[in-house]
Amino acid sequence: MIMARALGIISFSENHVWVDGLEDHRSIAAFTFLGRYRVVDFPISNMSNSGIDRIQVYIRSSPQSLVGHIGTGRHFNINSKSGYVRMMFTESLQEHDYYNTDVKAYYSNLEHIENTSNEYVVIAPGYMVYTEDFDALLKNHIESEADITVLYHSVDNAKEAYQSCFCLNLNRQKGVESIEQNNGKVKNRNISMDTYVMRKDLFVDLLKEAKKTSSMYTLRMIINDKCSELDVRGVAHRGFFAPFTDFKAYYDGNMALADLKTAQNLFNASWPIYTRTSDSCPTQYSDTAVVKKSFLANGCKVDGTVENSVVGRDCVIKPGAVVKNCILLTNVTIGEGVHIEGQVVDKNAKITKVKEILADPEHPGYVHRSDLV
Amino acid sequence: MKQNNMLAMILAGGRGSRLHELTNKVAKPAVAYGGKYKIIDFPLSNCANSGVDVVGVLTQYESVLLNSYVAGGSSWGLDARDSGVFVLPPREKADANLNVYRGTADAISQNIDFVDSYDPEYILILSGDHIYKMNYAKMLQYHKENNADATIAVIEVPMKEASRFGIMNTDTETGQIVEFEEKPEHPKSNLASMGIYIFNWKPLRKMLVADMKNDESNHDFGKDIIPTMLNEGKRLFAYKFKGYWKDVGTIDSLWEANMDLLDPKNGLDLDDRTWKIYTEDIPTFPQYISEDADVKNAYITQGCVVEGEVRNSVLFTGAKVGEGAKVYDSVLMPGASVAPGAVLNRVIIADNVKIGNQAVVGSKDSEHIELVSKNVKGVE
Numbered sequence: 169m170i171m172a173r174a175l176g177i178i179s180f181s182e183n184h185v186w187v188d189g190l191e192d193h194r195s196i197a198a199f200t201f202l203g204r205y206r207v208v209d210f211p212i213s214n215m216s217n218s219g220i221d222r223i224q225v226y227i228r229s230s231p232q233s234l235v236g237h238i239g240t241g242r243h244f245n246i247n248s249k250s251g252y253v254r255m256m257f258t259e260s261l262q263e264h265d266y267y268n269t270d271v272k273a274y275y276s277n278l279e280h281i282e283n284t285s286n287e288y289v290v291i292a293p294g295y296m297v298y299t300e301d302f303d304a305l306l307k308n309h310i311e312s313e314a315d316i317t318v319l320y321h322s323v324d325n326a327k328e329a330y331q332s333c334f335c336l337n338l339n340r341q342k343g344v345e346s347i348e349q350n351n352g353k354v355k356n357r358n359i360s361m362d363t364y365v366m367r368k369d370l371f372v373d374l375l376k377e378a379k380k381t382s383s384m385y386t387l388r389m390i391i392n393d394k395c396s397e398l399d400v401r402g403v404a405h406r407g408f409f410a411p412f413t414d415f416k417a418y419y420d421g422n423m424a425l426a427d428l429k430t431a432q433n434l435f436n437a438s439w440p441i442y443t444r445t446s447d448s449c450p451t452q453y454s455d456t457a458v459v460k461k462s463f464l465a466n467g468c469k470v471d472g473t474v475e476n477s478v479v480g481r482d483c484v485i486k487p488g489a490v491v492k493n494c495i496l497l498t499n500v501t502i503g504e505g506v507h508i509e510g511q512v513v514d515k516n517a518k519i520t521k522v523k524e525i526l527a528d529p530e531h532p533g534y535v536h537r538s539d540l541v
Numbered sequence: 542m543k544q545n546n547m548l549a550m551i552l553a554g555g556r557g558s559r560l561h562e563l564t565n566k567v568a569k570p571a572v573a574y575g576g577k578y579k580i581i582d583f584p585l586s587n588c589a590n591s592g593v594d595v596v597g598v599l600t601q602y603e604s605v606l607l608n609s610y611v612a613g614g615s616s617w618g619l620d621a622r623d624s625g626v627f628v629l630p631p632r633e634k635a636d637a638n639l640n641v642y643r644g645t646a647d648a649i650s651q652n653i654d655f656v657d658s659y660d661p662e663y664i665l666i667l668s669g670d671h672i673y674k675m676n677y678a679k680m681l682q683y684h685k686e687n688n689a690d691a692t693i694a695v696i697e698v699p700m701k702e703a704s705r706f707g708i709m710n711t712d713t714e715t716g717q718i719v720e721f722e723e724k725p726e727h728p729k730s731n732l733a734s735m736g737i738y739i740f741n742w743k744p745l746r747k748m749l750v751a752d753m754k755n756d757e758s759n760h761d762f763g764k765d766i767i768p769t770m771l772n773e774g775k776r777l778f779a780y781k782f783k784g785y786w787k788d789v790g791t792i793d794s795l796w797e798a799n800m801d802l803l804d805p806k807n808g809l810d811l812d813d814r815t816w817k818i819y820t821e822d823i824p825t826f827p828q829y830i831s832e833d834a835d836v837k838n839a840y841i842t843q844g845c846v847v848e849g850e851v852r853n854s855v856l857f858t859g860a861k862v863g864e865g866a867k868v869y870d871s872v873l874m875p876g877a878s879v880a881p882g883a884v885l886n887r888v889i890i891a892d893n894v895k896i897g898n899q900a901v902v903g904s905k906d907s908e909h910i911e912l913v914s915k916n917v918k919g920v921e
Contacts, residue, residue, distance in 0.1 A: 202826065202827060203827045204826070204827045204843065242615070243822065428829060428831060428846065431826065431829065435825075435826045440824035441824055441826075442824050443824070445822040447817045447818070447819050447820070448812075449575075449576070449577070449811035449812050449818070450575070450576035450577055450802075450811075450840050450841055450842035450843075450855075451828065451840075451841055451842070452802075452803075452805060452812075452839075452840055453836045453837060453838065453839045453840075453841065454805070454837070454838060455837050455838050456837075457836060457837055459830040459834065459836055460830065460831070460832050460833075460834065461830070461831060461832040462829070462830055463826070463827045463828070463829050464827055464828050464830065465827045465828075465843070466577070466827070466828075466842055466843055467812065469805070469812075474830075
């Protein structure tokens with residue numbers, strides 16, 4: 169194995185991003201995805217599969233859940249001697265703190281970035297789900313002789329979705345002219361995937377410059393400032409893309425995979441997505457189970473009806489219960505005769521007394537962690 | 542080794558010829574079971590949960606698959622500094638032509654140097670092909686309380702089947718073993734040996750050294766070591782086990798053991814969070830049940846995609862059931878795939894075997910379960 173050329177950096181979201189409900193309990197990177205994964209499994213697996221073996225995961229707030237999940241990092245198929253998956257903290261771990269920027273986090277760990285032998289950095293968000301071969305992206309970046317490569321995804325529904333995302337304004341040569349917030353006025357946009365490739369020394373220079381410019385500056389802001397001065401190039405991503413930058417985006421990102429073809433687009437045997445195993449037993453379906461168009465994790469007991477839903481680990485669906493258009497996180501119980509639709513039910517919640525909680529998938533509801541309903 | 546000074550040796554040697562093609566490529570302990578497990582996960586997880594953290598796995602054949610499966614022991618948490626899982630095939634030695642384990646006792650004898658390197662006070666001998674959950678720490682406690690030279694785990698079997706087992710005749714008050722009978726024609730008790738033994742290592746070591754030189758011996762615990770100890774008046778005790786225990790020696794019993802999991806009240810309770818059975822972690826997506834699927838009374842694990850009908854069946858990691866296919870009373874091993882329209886009844890489909898379009902396999906009236914270990918062509 170040759171030494172990877174790039175250091176992997178997994179970033180946290182800017183502080184205008186907030187996922188209602190779920191983010192009260194953990195950072196977006198630690199959100200459960202499709203019943204089995206955490207969001208951060210995707211960027212880490214992308215890096216691991218691309219031969220990047222030094223991965224720094226930056227944490228803005230609520231570290232506990234993420235720290236528990238990443239642990240030693242050995243389950244991400246990284247050599248634990250020559251490489252690592254390391255959690256990187258900043259001094260203040262407050263939410264909604266405008267000073268708590270990614271630049272500040274990188275800066276306070278600057279020696280860990282500068283001291284590595286890697287020539288390049290690949291920065292990927294810990295709050296978006298997609299697969300991408302970063303090794304190919306790095307090669308492409310080197311061949312293009314660009315200063316910075318930014319990954320983007322072209323969409324035709326930027327009016328309704330991607331509200332907290334940024335867009336790349338590209339010229340004909342795929343040069344990035346500016347990065348602006350999605351204002352929801354145009355339907356066809358190139359959504360920035362907040363994924364950057366550049367030389368490490370340029371990255372460090374940008375951090376220094378951002379710090380000099382403003383104590384609230386983020387990496388995205390300084391790159392935007394540099395678009396005219398530097399050669400910043402956009403590269404289009406194809407395949408499944410789900411940024412979890414608001415509650416509806418989290419709901420839609422999970423539900424999109426209830427379609428098998430879409431799911432097969434994300435999961436490919438040659439590109440494994442690693443996660444921490446919980447050693448749950450397989451899922452048990454009884455004589456009364458009715459399950460349609462759904463993903464289920466292991467450890468569940470299904471006696472009721474589940475339709476167009478994502479069911480997390482160790483959930484119990486009692487006889488006569490109906491679960492439709494829902495996302496159940498880990499260890500949720502839906503009691504006898506309870507009918508729920510269009511809900512995200514957080515970890516350890518038990519719905520037994522209230523017999524009906526219905527919401528339209530366009531405006532999904534949320535049941536809090538460990539709530540008894 | 543620090544926890545209870547007991548080292549475990551799992552006898553995983555047998556090729557399991559009655560399991561036919563399932564064991565052509567893998568040793569019997571590496572045969573898949575219960576959706577996501579392998580048979581050897583049970584003794585290994587029992588060891589991990591009982592605080593027995595050094596385990597030797599004795600294989601008659603150099604088994605690359607089994608070796609890589611247990612390597613490192615991290616799947617069962619047996620990877621701390623003082624822990625480990627070691628595959629120990631027979632080793633050719635300069636002073637003797639020992640390239641095969643001549644019996645269960647010989648398998649330990651040939652690895653005396655391995656055991657000595659840990660200097661344990663007790664040694665636990667296990668069989669690699671039984672499905673059960675057992676706390677070996679409790680058995681060790683019983684062993685110590687009785688000041689025993691050896692303790693043998695036993696299970697009550699129906700009296701009329703007792704002649705198929707090694708039977709322990711005990712003093713009913715103390716549990717001390719007075720007689721051991723291998724497959725007795727007229728059994729006096731229904732306490733069958735489970736092939737699980739605890740010995741004090743130093744005295745056993747002496748016996749094994751003597752046994753190795755004895756040309757008359759079968760070098761077997763049941764046939765030689767236990768009878769010799771009884772003859773010498775040693776204190777042997779029977780430790781009664783209650784709970785689910787299954788020897789999966791045949792295709793029918795392997796199928797039955799899988800079907801047992803469909804009953805939520807089965808005694809094995811793999812969902813017991815206080816005694817988890819650990820296994821290899823395979824990266825696959827969760828299980829997917831499609832719009833047109835119909836799944837009832839089934840036990841299904843991650844990576845499966847079901848688009849057809851599944852009844853009374855167990856689906857292992859990554860198994861696929863195509864549209865309109867019917868899978869009844871069957872077991873689909875890892876990676877098995879059933880093409881659209883195929884019909885399965887009372888079969889075990891071996892790992893990665895493909896059943897073609899509209900193919901009909903097995904029969905609901907069959908006396909025995911059919912093992913399908915080769916691809917079945919579809920109907921044109």
